[in-house]
Amino acid sequence: MNQYRKETFMKVIKDRYWLLILVAIFLFSFILDIYLLTRYSLSYGIDGAFYDIQVRNILNYGFPASNDPPLAYYLLTPFVVVTGSSFLGIKIGMAFLGSLMAFPAYLLTQCYINRKGVGSKIPALLAAFLITVNINYFAMVGNFMQNLVGVVFLTFFMYFLVKWLENISNWKKYGVLAALFLGFNLLTHIYTGALAVILFISLILFNILFKIFKTHKTPKLDLKVMGIMSLMIMVCFMVLFVTYPVMFSKYTTVVSFFNITSTSNSATGAGIMGSSINGSVFFSLPYLLGIAAAIIMLYRGFKENITDMGKMKRNTLLAWMYLTLGVVLGVLSIMSTEYQSRFILMAFLPIALIIPLGLKFFENLAILKYPDKKKYTTLLVTSIAVVFAFSSFFVASESFENMSPTITLDEYNELLTIKENQSQNNSNTVIVAQDFQIKYWVEYVLGGNVSESSNIQQLQEEYSNSTIYVVTTGNGTTSGMQPNDNNAVFKQDNDNSGLPQNNSSTLQQNNNQPDNLNNPGSNSKDVSYSGSFLLPYGPPILPNSIDEIPFFDTERQSSQNKGPGQNPMDNGNQSSVNGLNGPPSNSTDPSNFTPPSNFSPPSTSSGSIDGGNFDGRSLKGRQLTLSGTIIYSGKYFTITRIN
Structure with a gap:
């Protein structure tokens, strides 16, 4: 009996190894975030106590003090209540929410399917790691936290949207979830909310036009879906504008992103990183190969016929969505606008998704061409994934020293x-x-x-x-x-919520x-980062750094x-x-x-x-x-x- 249980357990471990690794990646990201964010007692980044103010206002009055979309503040509030400290609770909440991205990143990469089902889950696990352990992510988790929560919802939305449009009649499951996370995006942050709307419109229009082109018929269900979802988006905007009138001007700032006359090169995550990242991050070889793989997948999709008007090839949808995401963020990251740095920070999303997609695509090509060498191919893919993951962590670790509050x-x-x-x-x-x-x-x-x-x-x-x-x-x-x-030593003061406004014991214990x-x-030193043409983020690995590309500006720019x-x-x-x-x-x-x-x-x-x-x-x-x-x-x- 014991032998049978042991064999069953080993079989489950062998078949579900990927799940154990995925959970380990989530835990690693969460623990690393907690360690970095709790080294100092005070809140981090240029926004500093901004989120503490919002949560305090929610506990006192039921709504935040800010005119921004409020969902992120409400999500962080339970963590503050449980810990009894806004400084600590918000940090734990952000570490948890940010680390959750490992799961949709894995699932999105696994959406790529091959007709023979070949290939390993290594690229999907790489996506889970890259999206939660990179220099841009750490710049956002300690600074632009509301923006990061929006990226979390955006990642979930992308997965459910692809699964829904693969079989558009399956709206009761994936359709509802996609609509729900689209609403979450709109209620969280203007940048990710606008990006979610762009991705939805792009994908649904592509879906409709592709079916018309292939079948010469009008997909009525798809048109109904586009109309209903568009109405829901309008209702969501109306609720925001009525509840927060200033939100109208907030969302109109999207137009200002294209003000190319702006010469502002704002600091990327002031208080987190000492240097601004530039658009060269999109020109690494792994990323370009991922783009090439997406283009090939899209080309193959155009060659296939549609036998059911309600269904669409998942690979084609995935390729179009990734290309749209890469183009939109790539253009906004390169254009000189006042908010350029925010979009450059969000670049970790297409990088973490497109690079593993390319790795998975070429892994499948190699296995189909050389089936007798599958083990060697898997070993090579695993080695590449490990190198990519380590390089991402190494470059990110260079910024850990600069993660701190803006005041002592x-x-x-x-x-x-x-x-x-x-x-x-x-x-x-x-x-x-x-x-x-x-x-x-x-x-x-x-x-x-x-x-x-x-x-x-x-x-x-x-x-x-x-x-x-x-x-x-x-x-x-x-x-x-x-x-x-x-x-x-100062006396402890309490606000109306009953929570200590200043946790004196915590501050004394962690007052370095x-x-x-x-x-x-x-609160940031002048730090220069070197990128590599051969790796997602760097550092240079060839002699004399001949593979170096300027991922990061050496001149620190900050308000002081x-x-x-x-x-x-x-x-x-x-x-x-x-x-x-x-x-x-x-x-x-x-x-x-x-x-x-x-x-x-x-x-x-x-x-x-x-x-x-x-x-x-x-x-x-x-x-x-x-x-x-x-x-x-x-x-x-x-x-x-x-x-």
Whole structure:
């Protein structure tokens, strides 16, 4: 009996080895994400506490404070409730959601079928690894998290869409799931939502025109599906526009992607990576071979006849969808637009899907031509997959050091000190942050209506009946105040949700500071990455690096080295708080700020606020505060009341 069970177990392991490896890839990605995201207690990236603000608002009022599509914030909320900390809960939630992409990536690659069913599952497992372990993914999981959640839903949508259109009458299963994930995309992020709509329209139109071309008949069911889905998309947009009126302007920004006169080359994942990735990532040999394989698959599809109007060859649909995805993201990544870096970051999706498809395609060709050498072919494919996977991990690991918050724990604690010396919020008070890299932290800790601007005249006109306080950074210099030792430990504060706003025990246990942070918002080193023409991401492997291609720019571009008048970087989630979504009751305001007893403020801000450092960020801070009176000047931050 025991021998029988042992044999049965070994048979299951042999037949289902791919499932064990797939689960192992998911767990590896999840654990790696958790390790990287929890090295520092505070939230990561340029958006910083943006997601903490949204979750806090959901717990307090039932809806987020942002005007963005809200689904991602609601998905992260349960993780915050379970962990009792928004800093930790959001990180665990993002690690889990991001790692889920391994499963649809595997299934999409397995959608490729050969009439004789030859080939291994190695390319599909490679897709699962490449999509969750690459440098672009890590730039998004710690920074553009809402964008990444949209990519997760987009991957699931692509799989269910192909499975549905393969047999369009099977709408009760795959049709419903495809429509559901399309809605999830629209309710998560404008970029991935728009991309999902483009893929759907492209694939359904291709499906209809292909059938008309082959059969000279009109596929009525396909036309009905296109009409119903188009109506659902319109209804989804209407719900968004009615619920969040500003969403109309959000989605119209898609047009601005094609503003080729823009010269902005925004930082890719500021706070995560020190260099911007460029469009050369699409010109590696493995990717080009994958594109060639998709074109051959599409050509073969055109040669085949259609015997059932309700069915379509899966390979043909897969090839067309991959080519559409590659062309759209390739063009948007190469074009110089304000949001170019976002699309370059999303390049990991076609790279992780098209390269394994090409590997699987050529594996099948080799096995069909040399069936007696199948083992050697499988061994070669496995070796290539291992090299590709290792190279992707190696290049990604070069960016791990730069994954950190945009402020240090000391800077965060100084904001808490400022908060402790404030009175309750006044509706006639407006707080202005120097830039988006500190805006969300100021808003998270101090609450209230926090804006970001560099035009003091515009601020005074917009808030003519309000008192304006500008929060700027001090570049690490002490001006007027040196906190005493009593300020080293701060009391724990609770918001309306019952969750600790600041988990002091966690911060004390995990308070190692990023050694590359010299001032708030500057958390990435100058790092240069080398790509290889022979590998998906790099590094160069041939002598003298003759296979090197410029995947990454060597010049780091971030907001702290941009002076006034220069094009702004892609400032993450530039969202304001709704008028209906007031700050939590514990939000405070500096209108009646009482400085510590050891502080003697200067009378005006005509002196050097920023320690004499005339970089872009400090100059911007000086422009904001030239006509104001300093009421607080600490080691890291300065608060100025505008006259």
